[in-house]
Amino acid sequence: MNDFRLPLGSYVETFVEFITDTFGFIFDFIRAAFAGAYDGVQFLLGEPPFWAIMLVLGVLALGIRGWKFAVGSVLGLIIILGVDQWDYAMDTLALVLVASVLAIVLSVPLGILAAKSTLASNIIRPVLDFMQTMPAFVYLIPALLLFRVGVVPGIVATIIFAMAPGVRLTELGIRSVDKEVVEAGQAFGASPWRILRQIQLPLATPTIMAGINQVIMLSLSMVVISGLVGAGGLGAQVIASLNRIDIALGFEAGLAVVILAIFLDRITASLGSANSTGFIGGVRRALRARRVTDEPASSADTASVPEPARI
Amino acid sequence: MTESIHETIAVKADHLYKAFGRRPHEIVKKLKAGKSRAEISSLGVAAVIDASFEVKQGEIFVVMGLSGSGKSTLIRMLNGLWETTSGSVTVGGTDITRVSAKELRDVRRKSISMVFQHFALLPHRTVIDNVAYGLEIQGMNRADRLAKAQTIIDLVGLAGWADNLPSELSGGMQQRVGLGRALAADTDVLLMDEAFSALDPLIRREMQEQLIELQAALGKTIIFITHDLNEAMFLGDRIAVMRDGRIVQIGTPEEILTDPANDYVAQFVQDVDRARVLTAASVMEPVRAVITKTAGPRAALRTMRDLQTSVTFVLNRDRSFAGIVRDRDVLKLVKKGETDLRGIIRDDATAVLSETALVDLVEPSVESELPIAVVDEKNRLLGVIPRVTLLAAIGNVSTNTGALPVVMPPATISIRAITDILGDTVDDMPIDAEGVRA
Numbered sequence: 001m002n003d004f005r006l007p008l009g010s011y012v013e014t015f016v017e018f019i020t021d022t023f024g025f026i027f028d029f030i031r032a033a034f035a036g037a038y039d040g041v042q043f044l045l046g047e048p049p050f051w052a053i054m055l056v057l058g059v060l061a062l063g064i065r066g067w068k069f070a071v072g073s074v075l076g077l078i079i080i081l082g083v084d085q086w087d088y089a090m091d092t093l094a095l096v097l098v099a100s101v102l103a104i105v106l107s108v109p110l111g112i113l114a115a116k117s118t119l120a121s122n123i124i125r126p127v128l129d130f131m132q133t134m135p136a137f138v139y140l141i142p143a144l145l146l147f148r149v150g151v152v153p154g155i156v157a158t159i160i161f162a163m164a165p166g167v168r169l170t171e172l173g174i175r176s177v178d179k180e181v182v183e184a185g186q187a188f189g190a191s192p193w194r195i196l197r198q199i200q201l202p203l204a205t206p207t208i209m210a211g212i213n214q215v216i217m218l219s220l221s222m223v224v225i226s227g228l229v230g231a232g233g234l235g236a237q238v239i240a241s242l243n244r245i246d247i248a249l250g251f252e253a254g255l256a257v258v259i260l261a262i263f264l265d266r267i268t269a270s271l272g273s274a275n276s277t278g279f280i281g282g283v284r285r286a287l288r289a290r291r292v293t294d295e296p297a298s299s300a301d302t303a304s305v306p307e308p309a310r311i
Numbered sequence: 312m313t314e315s316i317h318e319t320i321a322v323k324a325d326h327l328y329k330a331f332g333r334r335p336h337e338i339v340k341k342l343k344a345g346k347s348r349a350e351i352s353s354l355g356v357a358a359v360i361d362a363s364f365e366v367k368q369g370e371i372f373v374v375m376g377l378s379g380s381g382k383s384t385l386i387r388m389l390n391g392l393w394e395t396t397s398g399s400v401t402v403g404g405t406d407i408t409r410v411s412a413k414e415l416r417d418v419r420r421k422s423i424s425m426v427f428q429h430f431a432l433l434p435h436r437t438v439i440d441n442v443a444y445g446l447e448i449q450g451m452n453r454a455d456r457l458a459k460a461q462t463i464i465d466l467v468g469l470a471g472w473a474d475n476l477p478s479e480l481s482g483g484m485q486q487r488v489g490l491g492r493a494l495a496a497d498t499d500v501l502l503m504d505e506a507f508s509a510l511d512p513l514i515r516r517e518m519q520e521q522l523i524e525l526q527a528a529l530g531k532t533i534i535f536i537t538h539d540l541n542e543a544m545f546l547g548d549r550i551a552v553m554r555d556g557r558i559v560q561i562g563t564p565e566e567i568l569t570d571p572a573n574d575y576v577a578q579f580v581q582d583v584d585r586a587r588v589l590t591a592a593s594v595m596e597p598v599r600a601v602i603t604k605t606a607g608p609r610a611a612l613r614t615m616r617d618l619q620t621s622v623t624f625v626l627n628r629d630r631s632f633a634g635i636v637r638d639r640d641v642l643k644l645v646k647k648g649e650t651d652l653r654g655i656i657r658d659d660a661t662a663v664l665s666e667t668a669l670v671d672l673v674e675p676s677v678e679s680e681l682p683i684a685v686v687d688e689k690n691r692l693l694g695v696i697p698r699v700t701l702l703a704a705i706g707n708v709s710t711n712t713g714a715l716p717v718v719m720p721p722a723t724i725s726i727r728a729i730t731d732i733l734g735d736t737v738d739d740m741p742i743d744a745e746g747v748r749a
Binding site: 178180181183184187188189190194198199203 | 496
């Protein structure tokens with residue numbers, strides 16, 4: 001029995017080495033692109049003084065959810081600042097933003113493809129299962145080999161880890177759009193692309209946004225793990241506290257992660273629901289109301305024609 | 312009605328088959344070889360079996376069947392939403408089973424639109440944008456399509472609701488939007504898939520009446536799917552009855568009602584409201600007691616004596632209906648020796664057009680003991696409907712009772728008396744041969 005050994009691990013190792021040697025230039029390119037994107041976002045978040053960032057995030061919170069959430073957000077950010085984790089938090093935020101934007105850009109089209117084609121769905125589903133259940137640390141190893149130490153392996157591992165719910169919920173959202181409404185589009189001669197754009201995507205938006213919310217949450221949890229490969233930010237702080245068994249630092253860095261997570265979750269969750277309660281939702285409603293009264297034909301009708309009884 | 316319809320074929324279905332399963336073509340092959348639907352059930356489901364029909368331009372063609380009879384599958388093959396397994400569908404001259412996806416979309420834009428059972432409106436668009444949807448796909452610019460959509464919104468009775476979202480409307484109003492969307496697309500053919508089934512009965516009736524008005528005004532060809540026989544009878548110029556995937560009978564509502572093709576249809580039509588479907592023309596009986604106005608009182612009296620009635624119908628020279636004369640009046644006239652009937656013609660007999668529904672005959676029938684006269688558009692007398700015939704028709708009893716005495720009011724003067732008077736007075740005028748009509 002002891003002689004039986006499947007050398008799967010060494011096969012994968014050989015394969016990764018082969019890839020590194022042969023396609024090194026491609027990975028160098030990806031590395032440069034991701035690193036550039038991260039540096040850009042990190043610059044935007046890290047360079048301005050903390051109060052400017054707080055102001056921007058506070059206004060964002062006000063616009064999307066309302067004043068209560070804005071006050072809470074600013075209080076949370078002040079706590080991060082107070083426990084001296086501000087710079088690390090901004091690094092982590094930059095990582096999360098870059099990784100989740102890339103994950104969304106990849107996962108939504110894949111989800112659309114899976115919804116349109118049963119064959120594609122049958123291929124994509126097991127791959128997603130694999131990606132989701134493989135222990136997250138394992139992605140770090142090939143990523144480390146391919147992209148060397150730094151933020152890029154962290155971003156790549158995060159994308160792979162966080163993509164799955166984006167694909168799944170996009171597929172689910174599109175597939176669960178009322179069949180009759182899609183048929184209506186077809187019956188009036190709309191092209192498949194037009195049906196996707198005007199019927200399926202708008203109606204699937206709440207589900208897709210739930211997927212995007214999940215992508216961002218998973219990104220955040222993976223970004224912390226990426227501290228292991230030198231991605232920096234709050235992840236590095238958590239790992240340092242683990243190495244030194246530093247309870248104080250561990251709690252403070254961990255709390256900063258939680259505050260960021262709550263902020264990102266509430267923001268993206270609100271974007272998903274059609275009637276956001278915040279300032280932007282209010283503006284949207286006001287605009288619609290104005291359009292109604294602006295249209296001369298319909299306002300004239302409302303005045304002259306008695307409203308039919310609501311039956 | 313039928314004469315006014317152009318005999319152009321708007322939609323033609325030719326030996327349509329639709330089978331679901333792993334090998335649909337094999338199913339169709341077996342069905343064509345004479346196997347029954349039950350025999351192929353291990354291979355899959357045969358939803359539509361050998362459906363052939365032609366829908367004329369401007370006609371309301373109703374496909375009626377219970378759920379699972381294949382009617383929804385059938386309608387979806389007519390605009391290519393579902394591919395046919397075998398057979399062909401021709402819409403406005405194009406065989407849509409043989410065209411590319413792009414050409415099919417073109418046919419749908421220009422020739423055939425659809426109204427759905429659960430409305431299928433775009434929930435994120437306002438009423439006016441929903442109504443304009445078909446026009447938008449046709450490529451009309453925004454200002455034009457909104458202007459046209461507004462006229463359609465007024466037409467379907469939704470003025471003032473243009474900027475509401477569908478979710479703010481009741482079911483009946485939402486279906487008006489669905490109907491408006493199909494009308495705005497301005498296609499010749501309208502497919503309506505159980506369009507009114509999700510509405511409550513009062514609204515449904517109202518929508519049915521409105522549909523008929525719109526159809527009369529716009530002259531659309533409508534193919535209407537329903538499981539409600541009364542709805543089918545009310546709307547349809549012709550009805551196709553489906554059962555287990557097959558069309559078992561195609562005919563006018565009256566044909567289906569009076570001459571069902573088999574026991575299934577007969578059983579089905581048992582519960583239908585016959586009084587609303589049957590027309591005066593379909594139950595009327597030949598007029599026996601009838602004379603022309605110029606025949607004179609002696610001829611009238613002779614007719615009444617022979618038929619033992621107290622009343623006879625009088626026609627003008629052009630055979631149009633003039634009224635009735637009663638035996639007592641005629642008797643007086645004969646006694647006085649006058650020869651002109653005109654003075655005693657009464658107009659207390661009700662005359663109705665031949666297409667009047669029986670339900671509208673009940674009241675006049677109650678009010679007068681005289682049979683109701685049935686006339687055509689030119690007021691020519693076609694037949695009569697005595698009360699007993701009306702009752703027999705509504706109650707679905709055989710009308711061939713042969714009991715003529717109850718058909719006309721019985722004579723009020725004895726035959727002997729009449730014969731005596733006819734004998735006493737001089738037979739000064741020959742009976743007009745035209746005076747008596749069988």
